[in-house]
Amino acid sequence: MNYIFTNILGTFILDEKLTIVDSLLFKSLEEYKSKAAEAKLQQKHNSKPLPKEKLLQTLLLFKDAKYYHDFYQKNLELTKDGLKHAVNEDNMIMQAIANINELDKIANTMSKRLREWYSLYYPELSEKIENHEKYVELVLEQERNPETFGADLSESDIEEMKLLAGRIISLYALRKQHELYLEKIMSKYCPNMLELAGATIAARLIELGKGLKHLALLPASTVQLLGAEKALFRHLKTGSRSPKYGVIINHPLIQNAPRDKKGKAARMLADKLSLCARLDYFKGEFKAPDYRKELEGKLQ
Amino acid sequence: MNYIFTNILGTFILDEKLTIVDSLLFKSLEEYKSKAAEAKLQQKHNSKPLPKEKLLQTLLLFKDAKYYHDFYQKNLELTKDGLKHAVNEDNMIMQAIANINELDKIANTMSKRLREWYSLYYPELSEKIENHEKYVELVLEQERNPETFGADLSESDIEEMKLLAGRIISLYALRKQHELYLEKIMSKYCPNMLELAGATIAARLIELGKGLKHLALLPASTVQLLGAEKALFRHLKTGSRSPKYGVIINHPLIQNAPRDKKGKAARMLADKLSLCARLDYFKGEFKAPDYRKELEGKLQ
Numbered sequence: 001m002n003y004i005f006t007n008i009l010g011t012f013i014l015d016e017k018l019t020i021v022d023s024l025l026f027k028s029l030e031e032y033k034s035k036a037a038e039a040k041l042q043q044k045h046n047s048k049p050l051p052k053e054k055l056l057q058t059l060l061l062f063k064d065a066k067y068y069h070d071f072y073q074k075n076l077e078l079t080k081d082g083l084k085h086a087v088n089e090d091n092m093i094m095q096a097i098a099n100i101n102e103l104d105k106i107a108n109t110m111s112k113r114l115r116e117w118y119s120l121y122y123p124e125l126s127e128k129i130e131n132h133e134k135y136v137e138l139v140l141e142q143e144r145n146p147e148t149f150g151a152d153l154s155e156s157d158i159e160e161m162k163l164l165a166g167r168i169i170s171l172y173a174l175r176k177q178h179e180l181y182l183e184k185i186m187s188k189y190c191p192n193m194l195e196l197a198g199a200t201i202a203a204r205l206i207e208l209g210k211g212l213k214h215l216a217l218l219p220a221s222t223v224q225l226l227g228a229e230k231a232l233f234r235h236l237k238t239g240s241r242s243p244k245y246g247v248i249i250n251h252p253l254i255q256n257a258p259r260d261k262k263g264k265a266a267r268m269l270a271d272k273l274s275l276c277a278r279l280d281y282f283k284g285e286f287k288a289p290d291y292r293k294e295l296e297g298k299l300q
Numbered sequence: 301m302n303y304i305f306t307n308i309l310g311t312f313i314l315d316e317k318l319t320i321v322d323s324l325l326f327k328s329l330e331e332y333k334s335k336a337a338e339a340k341l342q343q344k345h346n347s348k349p350l351p352k353e354k355l356l357q358t359l360l361l362f363k364d365a366k367y368y369h370d371f372y373q374k375n376l377e378l379t380k381d382g383l384k385h386a387v388n389e390d391n392m393i394m395q396a397i398a399n400i401n402e403l404d405k406i407a408n409t410m411s412k413r414l415r416e417w418y419s420l421y422y423p424e425l426s427e428k429i430e431n432h433e434k435y436v437e438l439v440l441e442q443e444r445n446p447e448t449f450g451a452d453l454s455e456s457d458i459e460e461m462k463l464l465a466g467r468i469i470s471l472y473a474l475r476k477q478h479e480l481y482l483e484k485i486m487s488k489y490c491p492n493m494l495e496l497a498g499a500t501i502a503a504r505l506i507e508l509g510k511g512l513k514h515l516a517l518l519p520a521s522t523v524q525l526l527g528a529e530k531a532l533f534r535h536l537k538t539g540s541r542s543p544k545y546g547v548i549i550n551h552p553l554i555q556n557a558p559r560d561k562k563g564k565a566a567r568m569l570a571d572k573l574s575l576c577a578r579l580d581y582f583k584g585e586f587k588a589p590d591y592r593k594e595l596e597g598k599l600q
Binding site for chain 1: 379380383384385386387391392395396398399402406409410413416417420449450451452453456457460463464467470471474477478481484
């Protein structure tokens with residue numbers, strides 16, 4: 001009775017004494033991944049799988065110089081291959097949305113600094129314009145009012161502030177570019193999520209759910225609260241009010257719902273988003289537009 | 301006997317019944333600031349300063365429509381003038397150094413994000429290069445090694461990361477520009493501080509000291525600890541070891557001192573920096589190069 005044994009190098013037939021009596025060596029990772037060689041040798045030799053207690057002894061065969069180099073190389077190749085295929089759309093989505101969140105904070109910090117600095121020169125502008133991005137644009141584009149209470153500073157002082165404003169503008173632009181990039185990936189990878197939640201919220205859900213697969217397996221009630229973990233744990237610990245929504249709070253359907261219906265809107269939206277995640281993960285139909293209409297109808 | 305009274309509109313001579321009998325109106329803020337009109341009318345009329353108990357009644361004269369508009373306008377002008385002159389080099393230095401500190405943190409955050417993201421594509425580069433700025437440059441300039449363990453990503457994925465890298469580079473450049481700007485201001489405003497401490501440390505001291513004037517009035521022992529307030533209060537509260545230095549810790553003379561002499565070096569440097577602040581504030585000589593030589597000699 002022979003044993004059959006497969007490793008990264010090939011499929012081997014061993015006799016009772018664990019001597020190699022036949023083998024088929026793999027020429028590529030694909031041959032290793034397909035089970036063709038095993039089936040072939042199995043057919044040729046009447047053999048059974050190597051029992052566990054003989055495994056160590058068998059492995060020692062491959063410490064032989066004849067196999068060792070190849071063994072090492074092929075394993076390296078396999079690892080590389082595994083790593084290459086471990087990176088997918090989830091990773092790109094998570095990195096992009098994480099950077100969007102950081103850019104929001106950064107643009108905010110830098111805009112506040114610019115307001116403080118530029119207000120020495122033109123304080124009225126900051127009072128008039130609340131929106132940071134608009135403010136930064138006006139610093140670059142608008143002459144100051146000659147009636148200003150601000151100090152007359154030198155060209156080189158103003159120049160320094162305008163350089164800062166230019167950098168902030170380019171960070172806002174990068175944030176927008178990241179959103180387009182997300183939309184591009186998601187329109188193929190998770191079109192239903194994209195359609196119903198929009199790029200930013202959908203990406204945040206995938207980030208918080210640790211990937212589309214995992215998100216698809218979560219119950220809708222968890223999807224509803226993704227991003228509200230802090231409030232949820234506080235609720236469990238101290239009995240404070242339980243949170244009604246996580247990152248989906250920014251969705252227009254919840255934003256526009258009357259106050260006493262926000263909780264209901266969040267539950268209904270989370271139900272549909274959960275379905276979207278499943279449709280996308282299992283490559284199902286494009287049903288999000290119907291879901292959207294249904295929700296809009298019920299929440300009106 | 302007449303009274304003499306000056307406000308923003310002019311100098312007035314009033315009789316016993318507080319009727320205006322003579323006046324010199326100001327044409328500019330400069331005339332208000334000089335006391336010429338007062339001296340002139342004083343010479344012409346034998347008058348004494350308006351006693352306090354008559355002030356309210358006198359002020360009511362100026363509620364008259366004849367004066368009110370001018371009174372309001374001139375006061376506005378005076379306030380504006382005060383505000384304009386309240387902004388000086390201290391403000392520019394404080395804003396620029398505050399922004400440098402923020403940019404350091406921001407470039408750090410963004411570089412870490414880039415490392416995480418780009419490492420999905422080329423992990424070996426991040427392992428090899430520790431310095432953030434150098435790393436970001438290489439992301440833009442260097443092709444990846446074909447032997448990499450990283451995943452093969454699409455052009456649009458890489459493009460997104462390179463856009464991020466470009467923004468980080470431009471923030472590093474802005475930081476350098478701010479340093480040049482600081483040097484330019486300080487070479488006139490506080491050349492001694494600049495020479496002995498360098499732009500960044502000198503600016504941090506002026507920021508922490510709330511301006512050059514205030515810094516010049518601080519004892520050297522306080523200058524030594526500026527920036528170490530947290531450790532100092534902990535020391536006072538809990539009896540932990542007292543801090544030896546604040547922001548001057550980054551000065552080469554302290555960095556290069558042997559460990560057991562760092563405290564002494566900090567004390568000596570702070571003494572000289574305190575002298576520099578005073579020389580600069582009172583527009584004294586340029587002695588910093590001598591101080592530097594003296595310190596280098598003693599600390600060798």
